[in-house]
Amino acid sequence: MSSIAKERWQLDSHPARLEEILPDGSVRCHLSPRNCVIKEGGLGFCKVRGNRGGRLVTLNYGKGVHLTEETIETEAVFHFAPGERILSLGNIGCMLNCGYCHNWKTSQARYVTDNDVYYYTPEQIVETALRHGIRILSWTYNDPVVWHEFILDTARLAKEAGLINLYKSAFFISEEAVDELLPVIDIFSISIKSIDSEYYRKVTTGWVEPVLAATKKVYKTGKHVEVSTLMVTDISDDEQTARRISEWVKTELDANVPLHFVRFHPDYKMSNSVRTPISRLLQAREIAREFGIPHVYIGNVSGVDGTESKCVKCGNLLVTRYGLNAKLVGLDTHGYCTRCGHDAHFKLLEPRPCSNDTTFDDSLLDGLEQRTFDWHGDVVSLHIQVLNTQSTDAPVYHRRRFRDGASSSWTKVDLRPGESYRFIMAKSREDEVGPEVMIPSSASSNLHEVFDRAHFPTQSIEEVGVSHSDVTPILQYAGKQNMYDQLRKQGEAE
Ligand code: SF4
Numbered sequence: 001m002s003s004i005a006k007e008r009w010q011l012d013s014h015p016a017r018l019e020e021i022l023p024d025g026s027v028r029c030h031l032s033p034r035n036c037v038i039k040e041g042g043l044g045f046c047k048v049r050g051n052r053g054g055r056l057v058t059l060n061y062g063k064g065v066h067l068t069e070e071t072i073e074t075e076a077v078f079h080f081a082p083g084e085r086i087l088s089l090g091n092i093g094c095m096l097n098c099g100y101c102h103n104w105k106t107s108q109a110r111y112v113t114d115n116d117v118y119y120y121t122p123e124q125i126v127e128t129a130l131r132h133g134i135r136i137l138s139w140t141y142n143d144p145v146v147w148h149e150f151i152l153d154t155a156r157l158a159k160e161a162g163l164i165n166l167y168k169s170a171f172f173i174s175e176e177a178v179d180e181l182l183p184v185i186d187i188f189s190i191s192i193k194s195i196d197s198e199y200y201r202k203v204t205t206g207w208v209e210p211v212l213a214a215t216k217k218v219y220k221t222g223k224h225v226e227v228s229t230l231m232v233t234d235i236s237d238d239e240q241t242a243r244r245i246s247e248w249v250k251t252e253l254d255a256n257v258p259l260h261f262v263r264f265h266p267d268y269k270m271s272n273s274v275r276t277p278i279s280r281l282l283q284a285r286e287i288a289r290e291f292g293i294p295h296v297y298i299g300n301v302s303g304v305d306g307t308e309s310k311c312v313k314c315g316n317l318l319v320t321r322y323g324l325n326a327k328l329v330g331l332d333t334h335g336y337c338t339r340c341g342h343d344a345h346f347k348l349l350e351p352r353p354c355s356n357d358t359t360f361d362d363s364l365l366d367g368l369e370q371r372t373f374d375w376h377g378d379v380v381s382l383h384i385q386v387l388n389t390q391s392t393d394a395p396v397y398h399r400r401r402f403r404d405g406a407s408s409s410w411t412k413v414d415l416r417p418g419e420s421y422r423f424i425m426a427k428s429r430e431d432e433v434g435p436e437v438m439i440p441s442s443a444s445s446n447l448h449e450v451f452d453r454a455h456f457p458t459q460s461i462e463e464v465g466v467s468h469s470d471v472t473p474i475l476q477y478a479g480k481q482n483m484y485d486q487l488r489k490q491g492e493a494e
Helices: 122-131 144-160 175-181 197-204 208-220 239-253 278-290 480-493
Strands: 019-021 027-029 049-052 055-058 068-071 085-090 136-140 164-169 187-191 224-231 259-263 296-299 317-322 325-328 368-372 381-387 394-402 411-415 420-426 432-440 444-450
Touching (some): 019 055, 027 055, 055 144, 085 122, 122 136, 122 144, 136 144, 144 175, 175 208, 187 208, 197 208, 197 480, 208 224, 208 239, 239 259, 239 278, 259 278, 278 296, 381 432, 411 420
Parallel strands (some): 085 136, 187 224, 224 259
Antiparallel strands (some): 049 055, 381 420, 381 444, 394 411, 394 432
């Protein structure tokens, strides 16, 4: 468990919680169920917690990937403030090593270089969210479990400032750590990969029991919980997985907990696979509904049935969704159906005025530089990162372009001097061609193609070009047992 620091971000450390000091100078970490025992100078499984001088420390306090404005749909949360903008915050490392991870470049600490790492204080994060009119912080991407101390400090400050905290996690976490999160986290989006122990062991390197126990625990405290399951092609996209997860949600939580079946794309150690056929996601949805779960959705799809919300009593359309965009169309302010008054199990925030300026003056764009991007194949969302190099505030404008030549109205983002800001644009309807962004000529900007939700791309198209894989490469698939063998061999080689 020892390692030699190669990157600057690994050098300094911060005291860690949930430590147990052992008589021989080792420490035991009680943050995740691994309970790593770490010798002086060593690191735990996650490679971001270690033993320095006989004390447990964390190497990633205040160190993460670039903060990013997204929508709450990015986090597989459909029944809390649909369409709400969130500030997504991801870090480095993970207590798991899932074979399909699409954030493996940041979740697996050995791949993280100093170029990927941004430094934040709790105060900076809260101030950024408030200044950009964002009401929800989302702890997400790699996995928030291993950012425990920084999350507790920031989420506490955020709550004091009136913000809401969302925690999107695989939730391989100890009970003690859950106890510490409960006072500050409001929404839990939990990824339960499967109910099958063999799958957990072989594909995620973890085990399922603590995940289920922690999920039950947060649900019982009355927190808003949504559950998602990644349907990995030919491994966990079968009827039995759908049946077992539906049964578990219904019997151990509640039938009204929203359940998401999420489309997989080949990545990391499971690149030699194919995308989940949509027919299997729809079949899983049908199975869950037969079990009596009314709020079932499919994820990582656009323009497909199974993403909208309808009233289970009268069939009224409540929320329309396209990709990562959502619109309330049939809910009152309490989350009830506007047609029949049935409780649709939604939590909504106070409405606020529309941000689009209808009296926009084109001269505001004078001197700004235009950047455009065309949606192609599976790439239907984009992270736009802009650094304001000026010593004064600088505006960035963005809008959507449609096939008939029309455009949406402009949305403005104000950047402080020296501020670097990243925000998502996601295709909102079938005839949308792509985004258009107007950026001050003195600013530097990067565009990052996003592959599926909660994906944090580390490389921009300026560095690696526009992807040519319009649809995830479909290679010959080796079969479930071969995939397990392949993962085992790769694990041994690491
Ligand atoms: S968080 Fe988990 S993996 Fe990391 S050191 Fe602690 S027990 Fe080990």
